[in-house]
Amino acid sequence: MSYRLIFIFFPFFIFSQTKPIKFFFQCSCDSNFIKDEITYVDFVRDQEKANVTAYIYNDPNGNQGKYSIYFEGNQKFKGIKNELYFESHPKMTNHEIRIGLKNKIELGLLKYIVLTDQINSIKFDILDVEKDTIVSVEEEYDKWKNWIFEISISGNYQKESSRKESNLSGRFEINRYTEKWRIENTFRYNKNTEEFLNQDQSYSSERLYKGLYGKLVRSISDHWSTGIFYGFSEDSYQNINFSNTLYPAIEYSIFPYKDVVRKEMVLEYKIGYKFNKYDQTTIYGKDSESLSIHSAAFKIRFRQKWGDIYSRLSAFSYLNDSSKNRLTFDNYFNIRVYEGLSINLGAEIRFIRDQINLAAGVASVEDVLLQQRSIATDYYNEFRLGLTYTFGSAFNNIINTRL
Secondary structure, rough: OOEEEEEEOOOOOOOOOOOOOOOEEEEEOOHHHHHHHHHHHEEOOOOHOOOEEEEEEEEOOOOOOOOOOOOEEOHHOOOEEEEEEEEEOOOOHHHHHHHHHHHHHHHHHHHHHHOOHHHHEEEEEEEHHHHHHOOOOHHHOOOOOOEEEEEEEEEEEOOOOEEEEEEOOOOOEEEEOOOOOEEEEEEEEEEEEEEOOOOOOOOEEEEEEEEEEEEEEEEEEOOOEEEEEEEEEEEEOOOOEEEEEEEEEEEEEOOOOOOOOEEEEEEEEEEEEEEEEEOEEEEEOOOEEEEEEEEEEEEEEEEEOEEEEEEEEEEEEEEEEEEEEEEEEEEEEEEEEEEEEEEEEEEEEEEOOOOOOOOOOOOOOOHHOOOOOOOOOOEEEEEEEEEEEEOOOOOOOOOOOOO
């Protein structure tokens, strides 16, 4: 026989000006719903004003339905920490997911509430799960064995007197995530058509992409993984009539994989085979070719109460000609400097020497302006900078969505 502990909280003090829990939380979720449902704490906008903080993260590398919730006490609750997890499933609606997250947040807050006078407003009962039939055996059994299927299709059409554009895209995914396996398979289709009219002349552009790609990854230990990657594609923009790739990979994680939600530092290496068949003869006189490729990468990700950091350095080259290579440095920083002041920095830098697929001949003005095909370049740079400063009332309890 199994039992479940149910807590009922009576917020008799909600008309009071002060509540013992000053709560700051951060998540990509419906924060207004959580604030509206949990009325027995004061929500504050700055973590420095909070005596309890919670950070809710999605799984960054796999199952997007898994949430990790990290609680940390400050001031009189300093040193008191708590970790909880919530896992949704594809059949859940957005409302069911936000209720599940809200319930987990309340369970996490209980650890701090029992240390305050609010403990006198808590009533609990132990329910017989079998008797009350809260969760049936049939509901707990996963007939899909962790397999997740997702189908999406979208399209749009725009028209003006001198321009019209249409786009059709679709995606089909088959994924499975377990403690030992990460299996991902994706089919993607995208077709974009544009037409411009200028007096008696018209210019048209069509870009088509079709691709099937995926990976099979096996966990070896808390620090090692290995896997196989594959891909088949057609890409008119890249001058690819048909391409397929197959390469094994190995990865080492400096931190244990169980810490991946909050901190990650990994090294990876891939080596394999690639075959390209081109729409047009390339600048190297090739209509098709078989290639040996390899790549290495170092990735860092930290998600802490002081902010988020992501950085990835990757290098790629062809084994038969190392002069044809690519180096990519991608960074994102969102750092809390002081109280309401935060800074966002982002940069992506690519050194490009691997464009073996470029079509021979001079690109026309139409090709360049309408972006019908890839153009030769030695580099690509992108920089982003943002600054945010929030000040004023420390409290953030009121939900007002009028107009």
